[in-house]
Amino acid sequence: MTANSGSRGFAQDVYDAVIVGGGHNGLVAAAYLAGAGRSVLVLERLGHTGGAAVSTRPFAGVDARLSRYSYLVSLLPSKIVRDLGLRFGTRRRTVSSYTPYERDGRPGGLLVGGGEDRTRRSFAELTGSDREYEAWRAFYGTTGRLARKVFPTLTEPLPTRAELRARIDDEAAWRMLFEEPLGRAVEERFADDLVRGVVLTDGLIGTFADADDPSLVQNRCFLYHVIGGGTGDWDVPVGGMGALTDALAEAARAAGAEIATGHEVLRIHTDGTAPAEVTFRTATGEGAVAGRDVLVNASPRALAELLGEDPGDGGPAPEGAQFKVNMLLSRLPRLRDTSVDPREAFGGTFHIAEGYEQLRRAHGEAAAGELPSVPPSEIYCHSLADPSILGPELAGQGCQTLTLFGLHTPARLFEKDNRQTREVLLTATLAQLDAHLAEPLTDCLAFDGDGRPCIEAKTPPDLERELRLPGGHIFHRDLSWPYADGQEAGRWGVETAHRNVLLCGAGAVRGGGVSGIPGHNAAMAVLERR
Incomplete structure (x- = not known):
């Protein structure tokens, strides 16, 4: 098949691989395939690569590059960094988390990090004994032992359930994470409500579920949040998340891949054998190009639409459930808990209103169609670990960034009036933070070049509009188990019903998060076949 005249300007009409979408997974696939000598074309709708893993200056006239949508790195295998020769690094946070509380009228905080002795003392101050810490x-x-066994499998051919179970070789751990609702493990092992909540939050990031959800979607989310790198550590990308995708784009181009931004793919036509035709639109009209393989770095629903298939065949429509707030502060706020330095508290994950019963109540309210009365969220400060994202003047003034990630705010809550609901939720969420501060957070906000406070909030409908995440779901759909579950998952978990069309986005098996794993696995599937 010969592409029409709209493909003029490309090096050729038929490529070994056409990649739809220049997010981080598409760029990983492009770099691997081009490095193996394949001709590769990446078509990206936006005017830049990176997708949701970008660094931007969201505040007018302010030299602060924020990781606007995704912001921490855990699931990116060092194998991908080495294989592609990426000039990219991360920094470890010295504090894992800080959770403020008030007991007997006195403010305090559970600090995890800063050494074993300090963490043990913090647990003892909260609970009065060493039991919870042990x-x-x-x-x-x-979970650490399980992580060391599971994480390496994510860049290998997809194991069966039985194979992964045998590899883990720990029946108690298997039952706890793969068979029983996470809430059971949390309640059996921990007595303190605050500690229970801190543990549970890893099962709720971008996932709308209760601790006891029988679907175990919370378990799947928890699993991916504790296995990254074989340690479960969540690290700060030096230079912001855009530093990773810039390095990936550089690696792909250096290997010979072509990257065309401003090219929105409209249709994919394939009979499964001949090169597939990919029709796209630019500012000047439509065109087409062909690929012996087409790798789609978009959601499964978007892929179905591109193929002219019914997107509903894949099950219920995805629904995101997170609230993202980016801020620039003139200084960090003072805490009511004077026993901890704000630089430590905000250097890790700062948990707000995330006690176990608070999370349960917030889920119930949202499931009933109401905004949580006490919105749970968590915050961290990128610039404490990596001040390079701030311009010299801002850094010299002591400015800091804050990123807030809210839970249990499903897209359905914003259907009636996204703008008004967003403002109501933002006010309520910041009020929960203020309850633990010695001064209002708004007193610490910096101002942009137009005199406006440096704060922006994103709801699931905002993410759907800006990034085309289905329903604003940051994982494209509910996370999958990292094994073949009896469906037609294929050898690598990226295959589709069409032999020469593969899914390389977050909705692939073993997708979700900034990992590059679906991109790697789609590239491996292509290289094995051709």
């Missing part, structure tokens, strides 16, 4: 150590000792 339970914490035992629980995360189990």
